[in-house]
Amino acid sequence: MDHHIADTLSRPALVRLDPHTTCLRFETMKVASALAAVRHLLECGTVGAGDTLVDSSSGIYAHALALACHRHGLHCHIVASTTVDKTLRAQLEILGATVEPMPATASLKLDQSRRVARVREILRDNPRHHWMRQYHDDVHYLGYRPIADVVRAELGPVPLTVVGGVGTGASTGALAKFLRETSPDVELVGVQPFDSVTFGSEHVHDPEIIIAGIGSSIPFGNVDHTLYDTVHWVGFDAALSGAVALLREHAIFAGLSAGAAYLAARWEQRVEPDRQVVLLAPDTGHRYVDAAYSRHEQALPLEELEPHEISALADMDLPWSRMHWNRADAPPAASVAPAVPVAS
Template sequence: MPVISAPEDFNVDDLYVDLQWISGRPLHLKCEGFNFAGSIKLKAAAEMIARAERSGELRPGDGLVESSSGNMGVAISLLAGSKGYRFTCVTDSRCTLGARRLMEALGTEVHVITEPHPEDGLLGARIRHVKRLVAERPGHVWLNQYLNPGNWLAHFQTTGPEVLKSFPELDVVFVGAGTTGTLMGTARYLRHTKPSVRIVAVDSVGSVTFGTPPGPRSIPGLGTGVRPQILDESYVDDVVHVAEPDTLRTCRALADRGFLFGGSTGTVVSGAVSWLERHGRTDGMTAVAIAPDLGDRYLDTIYNDQWVEEIYGAGVLDHTARDTGVPSLPSRGTP
């Protein structure tokens, strides 16, 4: 019987969902949302704060400042409350209402940026706001997840080893690319311990992370408007870009089977299915995709028909499986 004294002490690290029914090929989804922060970001947040404490940069009574589209902000909010730090999260208008309310419930001061930077978009505007806050508020520390090595080190120490422990014969792993902390840590570990594993990064269309042109994005999580400084593309074998309508349809397909995942997870699964289809004979391949989040914070967006139609237009969910790479699903109740 687990008994914990701090919320960060609990995390489920060995739960996988068999997705052969959606991919048509063997594919296992590593579920990272079963902790008190509700996402994989708790791992990185804990490591970054611990590093700041060990170095003396962060002291009792100090405040934390970070830019986040939602999940990292929630994770830091939880840890700040647990450890007694003040926290100000700088987010933008794409952050879901659920994530904002959760951060505020945990005592976080939330600043919402609505005007994008002319070159670096909303992320660039958020980072500039963070720098102003730190300059104006003595005793406040910016963890800077886009540069902090603790972001990827957390996954080098945990996520990578967890995947390989569960699947020693691993052939390919699909990892979403946001700040690229999960991607870099997992990829570094696997490259050093099992170099034959193929690392496939999954990004959003409109993200500049891998040098593609910027474009509008409405789903928070994966993708960036400013290339993350911790990214090292030498650890990445392939990149798959997923359009947001495909993310929506994949999330809805998973929900039809009772699996309510978040936007980042829908993107990763869509990218994994697309990659496996393009690479033909993969039946004997051991493939794992990492699911960063659950879907409860997306009830007012991805799972809200009105929001979907307002952003993407009527009929976006009616496209055939051929458009998305997601196989057609039987209706509920059909064996």
């Protein structure tokens, strides 16, 4: 029996979609990373009871950090993107978090930059606060080790391909890293939106981008590009089609990043039919109802979609591109100083 809802939410439901595909379905995936990170910081003495943890977030991480702080008796301060809706904000405030919304902007890059700058101001004025650095600290990898253990136990010693949104690298990257400790042949397929510097798609503009949580307009320090074998760049229209198909075919109501991952996972299973595919669905679809699911009649059958197969970043194009990354280093715009090694 769990003693806090955060413990429950840190574990995914494993859903078999077909004989070769399994979905790791989370209600709020980043609870796994936030909870483990906070526990590690407490055990190391980096933070103590009553301290304040601060970070910026576009939504999912804010909820996760607020839950982890509630679980361990810590204060939480969130510098919130304009994508944090009133439903989530109400939950955060009731959980005891301080929510500081940023002014509306049409620019993802400006929104992220403003939020990080505001966090630095808060730390300057409150030196006792601890910055969680979800975009840069590999401590957020730790929560995915138990999930890797569950995948290994459930699926057994079979060839695996992990597919999911890259984001900060603390989900797909961590899962593959821990699975490879016993199965080096695990393949990792990252899913990105266009307009993201992380894997070099900043030169392709998607006018309806609302899946920015899996990409970034600024460099992330805890994305290990050398973990990724293949990358799919998926635009809004294709992600919507994937999300609607995931709900229609398997009754899984998930976010747009899960729709993009489902699209990519189906393709990867087609390319390598002898491998088991594990796809990540990091959140539910509730916050995408107005902007996406209400347009479900526009969704295309997935059989009508296929990626542009490219060999150079300059060749990518909407609505969907795929490239063998071959565990290469970060592209120039995504390069940052080396991240802190993953804690054991």
